[in-house]
Amino acid sequence: MPRRTSLGTSSRLPLVLTGDPELLDDLLRLAAAGGVDLDVAPDPAAARPRYARAPLVIVGLDQAQACLRARLPRRSRVILVGRSADQGAPWELAELIGAQHVAMLPAAEPWLVDRFTERVDGTTGGRSIALVGGRGGAGASVLAVGLAVTGVRAGLRTLLVDADPLGGGLDILLGWEELDGLRWSALSQTEGRVDAPALVRALPGRGDLALLSFDRGGLHAVPAEAMAATMDAGRRGRDLVVVDLPRQLDDAAVLALQASDRALLVVPAELRATAAAARVVATVTQHCADVSVVVRGPAPGQIGARDIATALGLPLAGALRPEVGLAGALERGEAPGASGRGPLAALCQRLVGDLVGSTGVAAA
Secondary structure (H helix, E strand, O other), X not given: OOOEEOOOOOOOOOEEEOOOHHHHHHHHHHHHHHOXXXXXXXXXXHHHHHHOOOOOEEEEHHHHHHHHHHOOOOOOOEEEEEEOOOXXXXXXXXXXXXXXXXXXXXXXXXXXXXXXXXXXXXXXXXXXXXXXXXXOOOOHHHHHHHHHHHHHHOOOOEEEEEOOOOOOOHHHHHOOOOOOXXXXXXXXXXXXXXXXXXXXXXXXXXXXXEEEOOOOOOOOOOOHHXXXXXXHHHHHHOOEEEEEEOOOOOHHHHHHHHOOOEEEEEEEOOHHHHHHHHHHHHHHOOOOOOEEEEEEOOOOOOXXXXXXXXXXXXXXXXXXXXXXXXXXXXXXXXXXXXXXXXXXXXXXXXXXXXXXXOOOHHHO
């Protein structure tokens, strides 16, 4: 039998959500046949911290109504599982909770074993990091682009996701506004599972960096379903996913945050910025277990970076010193961190190295 793991484990395992002990025994047996361990949650409340990040979610028919009431975020690769003798309309429930498949046991047992086997094919190893500004203009977008560029310099296939509808556009920071490719407005119309390689090929990109951003048309919020497909594709098809989030989290931003391994809150070294960031912290920490702060100088009032981190109750991920020439380079369309030199590049090298567990990033 595979292990039942606690929801605190850092590995990404298929998540089973059921309170039915007999169904759970069947699923543990099938997972063992597929050679995988499982995370097990008895109800939606216990499942929520891992729901968006799990490579596969199996929802027992006994918990379908509870999932509907809990309003768990929409995502891809959800399977509703029951038994042939169960009563009700499973396909209707599947549609309501966003499940793509219904598996009725015992007939679907071989199919379920195949789904478990797919989860150990090595395609879910991408790491993801989310950036949030402690206040408007904090510099989160610049750091997000710097991390993405640094990831590529380190040899990582990277996906950069612009999830802030009111931001200035990450394509402008990269100097890519004229590149052809898929934008949010087109992806928002897509239904069903998105093929990871096909999505990445359709995006604007150069080398190992692909970008999903907004177009210059009307303002469109990102549907949660589109974000779920994007994060899923990023984890399967990229080594690194960097997401720039809005300060006021919508459903798509919450889903991206829940699917991220780490979140960074970028805060200018100012008293008012720290006060504003405290409100953001209260929201962000509800959806990501690993949240830390990056403090951006200068510090007009001589407030220390560690003092700001202490005031916010977060670990200090790093301090970003002022960089001469950065503003001018951005205006010229030069991507932040692209040279590999300066305070921003140095910070990004360390942060990417910490995330992917590589000590060689700093020397890339």
